[in-house]
Amino acid sequence: MMSSSARDRMDAFRAHGFFVVRAFLDDAERAALRRACDVALVDARARSVETGHSTPRISLLTDGATCFQDDPRALERIAGFVGSGRVCELLSGLSRPGEEDTPRLKDAHYYHEQTRRDWDGDWHRDSQFGQPDPxxxxxxxxxxxxxxxxxxxxxxxRLEIVPGSHARWDTPDELRIRRGADRATPDMQDAARLALRAGDACVFHAWSIHRATYRRAPLRRTIDALYAFARPAVRQWPSPAA
Incomplete structure (x- = not known):
């Protein structure tokens, strides 16, 4: 039987494309996970004049073999967290009919304050990347x-999102902004800013219209994992020989 809190989360996700879980991590859990992620950030900043300085995020899994070579236990902690039952429980039931309910981890990133400049991110849906045809x-x-x-x-x-945009296509103004020349405008209609306190978790649909603003201060330390729900594979059996 689904608990009321799980039902509330699912209802919020269906309606708005996101939900927030307050105090998902306690102070000790949060500090331990931050120490593990900071291993990668310190390494990235030491090895590159760009990554970790002019960029707002680093990959924790794609570059894990390099970033954690001196501290593999830090990578184990991160991988264990993003693959844990506790996290996957929050994602249960969010897939569409016809998709598998088990989420597949694509990557994990660590968002940080860049050291060189401030800028406003572009409004986008993750679905647009690699898809030039609207x-x-x-x-x-x-x-x-x-x-x-x-x-x-x-x-x-830092995160801003247009509630409900995951469940529909763009309005003409949204499409003009998202795929036009003014992608960083502050004038996205109906956008909401999601304020997370340290330890809070947020789940949001990657196809939602969203963006972030990037600042050198205050300090930012946010881990973000991306999951996809695949459609079940249909096995094709060979025809029997005549």
Whole structure:
């Protein structure tokens, strides 16, 4: 039987494309996870004049072999967290009919304050990446599911999202902004800012219209994992020989 809190989360996700779980991590859990993620950030900043300095995030899994070579236990902690039953429980039931209910981890990133400049991010749906044709992208939005799970390891109010946009296609103004020349405008209609306190978790649909603002201060430390729900594979059996 589904608990009321699980039902509330699912209802919020269906209606708005996101939900927040307050105090998902206690102080000790949060500090331990931040120490593990900071191993990668310190390494990235030491090895590159760009990554970790002019960029707002680093990959924790794609570059894990390099970033954690001196501390593999830190990578084990991160991988164990983003693959844990506790996290997957929050994602249960978020897939579309016809998709598998088991989420597949795509990558995990660590968002941090860059050291060189401030800027406002572009409004986007993750579905647009690699999809130059809006009509192809529209089909992706209408038929598939991908979600971000993130936890603020320090207070983080950088994410902005258009509630409900995961469940529909763009208005003319939204499409003009998202695929036009003014992608960083502050004038996205109906956008809401999600303020997370340290330890809070947020799950949001990757196809939602969203963006972040990037600042050198205050310090930012947020882990974000991306999951997708695949459609069940249909096995094709060979025809018997005549």
């Amino acid at each position: 009509e192809v992208e529209r089909a992706v939005v209408a038929t598939t599911t991908a979600v971000h799970f993130r936890v603020a390891l320090e207070d983080d109010d």
